[in-house]
Amino acid sequence: MSSFKALRVYEADKGVDPRVESMAVDALSEGAVLIRSAWSGINFKDAMAVTGKGRIVRKFPLNAGIDVSGTVETSEDPRFRPGDPVVVTGCGLGENHDGGFAEMVRVPGDWVVPLQDPLDLRTAMAVGTAGFTAAMALVRMETNGQQPEHGPILINGATGGVGSYAIRLFSRAGYSVTALTGKPDAADYLKSLGADEVLDSNTLEFGTRPMEKGLWGGAVDSLGDESLAWLTRTVKPWGNIAAVGLAQGIALNTTVMPFIIRGVSLLGIDSVLCHRDIRLATWKRLAELLQPGDVDAIVTREVSLDGVVEAAEALMERRQQGRTLVKLAQA
Ligand SMILES: NC(=O)c1ccc[n+]([C@@H]2O[C@H](COP(=O)([O-])OP(=O)(O)OC[C@H]3O[C@@H](n4cnc5c(N)ncnc54)[C@H](OP(=O)(O)O)[C@@H]3O)[C@@H](O)[C@H]2O)c1
Structure with missing residues (x-):
């Protein structure tokens, strides 16, 4: 494929100007592995990038998209051969390196993860950075003794x-x-995913003591701020808390008591620049635990490159529930 289509983000007076256009492989960011893309997915970060609502793209113009799955087209890295199914998430893709909203992507070999059965190319992008991050929380907590x-x-x-x-x-x-x-009315959905119990955060009493009654063997925190502080006070002895996100805020007001009296561990999760051994272990765990049918409830929409900007706007305006996949392979 000498030329291919990409959603390329240009800098504009007010924000960004995303354009679907043809480009040549030679114009792509450098790397040893050229991938023929099959699927990408729209993360919140991608929505901010293509709508200009957040400073995600660090270099203009750039193909957006922080995740991609596809097959190796050519490789100067001996670990990969043409036809290998692979996935790339994070690593700066779509931020300072041409990303996954493109029919071709070229990246360094260390970013590339061989896809393992039973995960297929579509399932891998249904997982994307969100699922990869959740799996990394599991891997890090288990490595630190969670059972x-x-x-x-x-x-x-x-x-x-x-x-x-x-x-x-x-x-x-x-x-x-x-x-x-x-959203307590989402209880049925959460139970269908595997939740044994659903609690309403609107009625939660956070308490004020440095340590409250130990309730949880461990925790995965997407919120930060008061919610994360409460978790440090209510996780049982030797439990692990994976600090993933900041949806509520970036503060963390707690004391050292849970750490030195209960042996609680706070584990940082960085899905973008994590070490390759953790990246490989995380995809291995995903392949052990997920079947392709598992993502059916989570993927609610598919778009082509031409539909990405509208889908990103829907995500930013909270009109979109569930994950939107971007179909890139020319069937
Ligand atoms: N560390 C990493 O590498 C990494 C990777 C991916 C994402 N993240 C971060 O992790 C967090 C979650 O990502 P996501 O993709 O799951 O985001 P998301 O799909 O937007 O979900 C965040 C959820 O948090 C709850 N929430 C949102 N705003 C809130 C608020 N102000 N106060 C309390 N709860 C609120 C809502 O859930 P309920 O309505 O069910 O409570 C919402 O569905 C984000 O902060 C994201 O930036 C970090």
Whole structure:
């Protein structure tokens, strides 16, 4: 394919100007592995990038899209051969390196993850950065000793992308899961993903003591601020908390007491620039726990490159529930 289509984001006077246009492989950001894209997905970060509502794109013009799956077209890296199914998430894709909203993507070999059965190219992008981040929380917590018999895992921001995948993955891994949500009418959806119990965050009493009664074996936090502080005070001895997000805020006002009296661990999750061994272990765990049919409830929409900007606007305006996939392969 000498020329191909891409959603290229240009800098504009007020924000950004995204254009679907033809480009040549030679014009792509450099890398040893050229991938023929099959699917991408629209994350909140992508929506901010193509609508200009957040400073995600660091270099203009740039193909947007922080995730992509596809097959290797050519590789100067001996670890990959033409035809290999692969996935790339994060690593600066769509931020400072031409990203996944394009029919071709060229990246360094260290970013490329071989896809493992039973995950296929579409399922991998249904997972995308949200599912990968939730799985990394599971891997890091298990590496730090988390086990199902330590007690239920509290997952907040439950109806969000990370929360939904965390519920499914922890429940598949044998944990009892308590979902905490501001949308109690989503209880049936959360239970269908694997939640054993659903709590309404609107009625939650946070308490004020440095340590409250230990309730959770561990927790996955998408919110930060008061919600994360409450988790440090209510996780049982030797429990792990994966700090994933900041949907509520960036503050963390707590004390050292849970850490030095209960041995609680706060584990940082960075899906963008994580070490390759953690990246590979995380995709391995995803392949162990997920079946392609598992994503049917989470993927609600498919668009072509031409539909990305409208779908991104819908996401920013909260008109879109569930994940939107971007179909890139010319069938
Ligand atoms: N560390 C990483 O590498 C990484 C990777 C991906 C995402 N993230 C971050 O993780 C967080 C979750 O990502 P996501 O993709 O799941 O986002 P999302 O789909 O927008 O979901 C966030 C969820 O949090 C809850 N929420 C939103 N605003 C809130 C508020 N002001 N106060 C309390 N709860 C609120 C809502 O769930 P309920 O209504 O069910 O409560 C919402 O569905 C974000 O902050 C994102 O930036 C980090």
